[in-house]
Amino acid sequence: MPATTVLITGASTGIGYELAKLFARDRHNLVLVARSGEKLAQVANELQSLGVTVRTYSLDLTQPPAPKFLFDQLQTEGFTIDILINNAGFGAFGEFAQMSNDEIFGQIQLNIIALTELTRLFLPAMLARHTGRIMNVASTAGFQPGPLMAVYYATKAYVISFSEALANEVRHSGVTVTCFCPGATHTGFAKRAGNDKSRLFKQLGAMNVEKVALDGYRAVMEGRTLAISGAHNWLVAQSTRFAPRKMVTALSRWISEKAE
Ligand SMILES: NC(=O)c1ccc[n+]([C@@H]2O[C@H](COP(=O)([O-])OP(=O)(O)OC[C@H]3O[C@@H](n4cnc5c(N)ncnc54)[C@H](OP(=O)(O)O)[C@@H]3O)[C@@H](O)[C@H]2O)c1
Numbered sequence: 001m002p003a004t005t006v007l008i009t010g011a012s013t014g015i016g017y018e019l020a021k022l023f024a025r026d027r028h029n030l031v032l033v034a035r036s037g038e039k040l041a042q043v044a045n046e047l048q049s050l051g052v053t054v055r056t057y058s059l060d061l062t063q064p065p066a067p068k069f070l071f072d073q074l075q076t077e078g079f080t081i082d083i084l085i086n087n088a089g090f091g092a093f094g095e096f097a098q099m100s101n102d103e104i105f106g107q108i109q110l111n112i113i114a115l116t117e118l119t120r121l122f123l124p125a126m127l128a129r130h131t132g133r134i135m136n137v138a139s140t141a142g143f144q145p146g147p148l149m150a151v152y153y154a155t156k157a158y159v160i161s162f163s164e165a166l167a168n169e170v171r172h173s174g175v176t177v178t179c180f181c182p183g184a185t186h187t188g189f190a191k192r193a194g195n196d197k198s199r200l201f202k203q204l205g206a207m208n209v210e211k212v213a214l215d216g217y218r219a220v221m222e223g224r225t226l227a228i229s230g231a232h233n234w235l236v237a238q239s240t241r242f243a244p245r246k247m248v249t250a251l252s253r254w255i256s257e258k259a260e
Helices: 014-025 037-048 066-076 101-129 150-169 189-193 199-204 209-222 231-239 245-256
Strands: 005-009 029-034 054-058 083-086 132-137 175-181 226-228
Touching: 005 014, 005 101, 014 029, 014 037, 014 083, 014 209, 029 037, 037 054, 066 101, 083 101, 101 132, 101 150, 101 175, 132 150, 132 209, 150 175, 150 226, 175 209, 199 245, 209 226, 226 231
Parallel strands: 005 029, 005 083, 029 054, 083 132, 132 175, 175 226
Antiparallel strands: none
């Protein structure tokens, strides 16, 4: 099999870093993106020792020119991206009215706009080659409204809807689009979001990040359209489809609230 190159956003830590390790172990070359150049350099050092090439880009994908800049750099350097993993994302906890514009629009810019733009930039060449894989990392948050994290939950609902629709559009093309939905996972995510003291993370329990990444890795390599990590998360996502929406929203708020 010829060497493939995988582009992973948000690969300096958390789920993206674990995905990068899994791809490297299976001999895929990597292009890794995050803001922290220092952390990316450490990851690159570690993964290059597995015999793959690793190129890193330290970029803030909330900045509007960043996705196109990345695409142009990769074109100039002669990279072909065979697999695109749109993983970078963040959440912010708090009431919408009190949230800063940076938090609100940063989430939309990273979780929705950068993801959509990178897909728009890399998909046409995959279609022309009749091969390629895209995985968009959403969340189980995307299956219901999320009071106290209203914008984050809504961004993930977008990712699910967009990815499933796109997977259908390209279904006969040789390109697959996978939407991967982790539930609460032990990474730096909750601390950054400010919901690490919530019932969700404190009482209901979060999954191991290596296990979650392995589920995501399998989902993209199998070309699955929608994959939810963890049987309990799958059950919760299904149950929200039949329960009254007001009740689902109230329950969603309850799990986001601080644990006693
Ligand atoms: N952990 C959970 O409970 C959970 C649950 C469901 C879904 N998810 C989703 O899974 C994905 C990965 O989350 P995680 O838990 O691995 O989070 P994490 O541990 O906080 O890692 C996030 C990654 O994204 C990068 N990143 C953050 N802001 C960025 C920006 N503006 N530009 C470029 N890169 C940026 C971070 O690196 P830098 O800080 O160096 O930029 C890091 O590599 C996200 O889309 C998240 O929404 C997480």
